Amino acid sequence: MSDDREPSVNISGGVDGGGVAAEFDPATADTRAERVVDRLGELYWEKTYGGQDAFTCLVRTILSQNTSDKASQPAHDALIERYNAEGVDLARALAEAERSALAETISSAGLYNQKSEVIIATAEWVIEEFGSAVAFDEYVKDEAPETVRETLLDVRGVGPKTADCVLLFAGGRGGVFPVDTHVHRIYRRLGIAPADADHEDVRAxxxxxxxxxxxxxxxxxxxxxxxxxxxxxxxxxLEDPEACPMADRCEQVGVYPETDDVVDPAEAPEADGTEGTDGRDDHSSA
Incomplete structure (x- = not known):
């Protein structure tokens, strides 16, 4: 297992996202989705996650919303440098932050005015409900995952993907598969999830x-x-049918190499929402 398969900066995992190296046996796979994940493990890395500070992880994920890691990573680093002084609770520091100063600090992340408001409101919520970032971290790691998820989803600016990232990267909860735009697109394009599935349907x-x-x-x-x-x-x-390592596992829903056209799977005329949704891979080779 080589670290150079991982991106140098990846807010969702990778080198800076932490994690512990792991190996899983592809021979045990019995669903299409699991076989795809095993193939990804051959291409990139296999890790288990957990151990990040929950509030820091929450802030990181808010910063990453609707932007790339390339833009959000510097914003995160600048925020930590300015507000996470030794001996200072980060949640309290951000709850007391001046909004325009925070917005300037995270300006590389895009939507920085909106995100600064959300981060301050979230920090105020953490202080009000838990008293400190440390107590919030304990709650995320000790409470039942479904309870933590429901609690986070009640917070303004925290959607399912953000809540699930906190459960995964901070709580280390197994069975949590956060769905961002990539995950939502790919598993519908593969034909594993229904073409018209929303993010929560794909997650399920x-x-x-x-x-x-x-x-x-x-x-x-x-x-x-x-x-x-x-x-x-x-x-x-589109360039080469064999260029994609998932070519033999993909139904190309919404992708038309013969015309060089690509549409959202939900807009594909042949998609009826029933193909490939049971997950079983009885017909394909390992």
Missing amino acids: VLEREVPAAKCGFGHTATIQFGREYCTARKPAC
């Missing part, structure tokens, strides 16, 4: 069909696969 399919231990690295590796191969507008299969 993946968490049902992928073993709990593989969900974390499945999420991070899918993101990298989406950046390198299965991009939104120019998937690798």
Whole structure:
């Protein structure tokens, strides 16, 4: 297992995202989704996650919303440098931050005025409900995952993907497969989730069909696969049918190499929402 398969900066995992190296046996796979995840493990890394500070992880994920790691990483680093002084609770520091100063600090992340408001409001919520970032971290790691998720989803600016990232990267909860734009696109394009599935529908399919231990690295590796191969507008299969490492596992829903056209899977005329949704891979080779 080589670290050079990982991106140098990846807010969702990778080198800076932490994690502990792991190995999983592909021979045990019995669903299409699991076989795809195993193939991703051959391409990239296999890790289990957990151990990040929950509030820091929450802030990181808010910063990453609707922007790239390239933009959000410097914003995160600048925020930590300015507000995370030794001996100072980060949640309290951000709850007391002046909004314009915070917005300037995180300006590289995009939507910085909106995100600064959300971060301050979230920090105020943490202080009010838990008293400190440390207590919030204990809650995330000790409480039942479904309870933590419900609690986080009640917070303004925290959606399912953000809540699930906190559960995965901070709480180390197995069976959590956060769904971002890459994951949402790819598993519908592959034909594993229904073409018209929303983010929560895709999450339900993946968490049902992928073993709990593989969900974390499945999420991070899918993101990298989406950046390198299965991009939104120019998937690798348009240039060369054999260029994509998932060519033999993909139904190419919404992708038309013969005309060089790509549409959202939900807009594909042949998609009826029933193909490939049971997850079983009885017909394909390992």
